[in-house]
Amino acid sequence: FAEILREDEPLAPYTWLKLGGPAQYFVEPRSTDELIKVLNCCRDERLDVHVLGEGSNLLIRDDGVSGVVIRLSAGEFSEVDVDGTKVTAGAGALLSHVISRSVASGLTGLEDLAGIPGTIGGAIVGNAGSKTGDIGTKVESISVLTQDGKQETIAADLIGFEYRTSHIDAAVVLGATLNLAADDPREITKRLRKTWIMKRSSQPMSSQSAGCIFKNPPGLSAGTLIDQAGLKGTRVGDCEVSDIHANFIVTHENCTSSDVMRLIDLVRSKVSNEHGVDLDLEIKVWP
Ligand code: EPU
Incomplete structure (x- = not known):
């Protein structure tokens, strides 16, 4: 696959935080066959x-x-394909695109996910969601490549969806089929608008961020704990704890990943000292 392989590819442009160093090798396969060749070579x-x-x-x-x-x-x-109440999407399809296709087809079920960035693959692996619902509850099955390179379909009840995580023991998620329900498009649009208004008023939507940084500890709110520890506006280098929602870190022009890591460590230790709670990251850190 040498002709589609790129070496030393900068990764920052592919992330919302626009931070971080390059990939040793980088590849964008267009089909499962191409992907299998890449994985065999790896x-x-x-x-x-x-x-x-x-x-x-x-x-x-x-x-x-x-x-x-x-x-x-x-x-x-x-x-993305719609067939009756089922929506099948490739892992790289944008969640926002899947939501708009579903709404345009008069299908309800994904309104709570409006405004969550990401691909279907990422949303499924991390069981993306809001307080009122997550994607796992809408999944009928996923298609994966297993560790030994076989293509398999896994039913939702074997995926082990939990709060912001899943237990997928596969090399790569290829796509998913969601099971939605028909509804009046005007009602669906009303619910979508409600989700957007709630997010716009409580989250720093126009700043550079990676969404919520920490998972909510069971029965608690990470945002409240960080806020009560007096950390809103706390700055390390060129990033800071959002003063709109304390579980967001917003980054500015000269920010580096190590600034963000240092701010994460600072927040964790202050919350641990003040509340006796250890916060777990919701975002992934590579490597
Ligand atoms: N709160 C504060 N101070 C803050 C932020 C929040 O006191 O700085 C309080 C709020 O007033 C509220 C409570 O904390 O009483 C919960 O806040 P919010 O309603 O914003 O919800 P959340 O639990 O912080 C979760 C998801 C969000 C999702 C929202 C809305 C997690 C970690 N976060 O936030 O998801 O958008 O619900 O459904 O589960 C994400 O995953 O990246 C994300 C942003």
């Missing part, structure tokens, strides 16, 4: 594999990533 060459979605929930460290970064964004991986 196995033969003993190269680590990292699958990149929309980069909206991801912090890449300043030194970059060794091995191969695979971005599923093109060809069959970005396709």
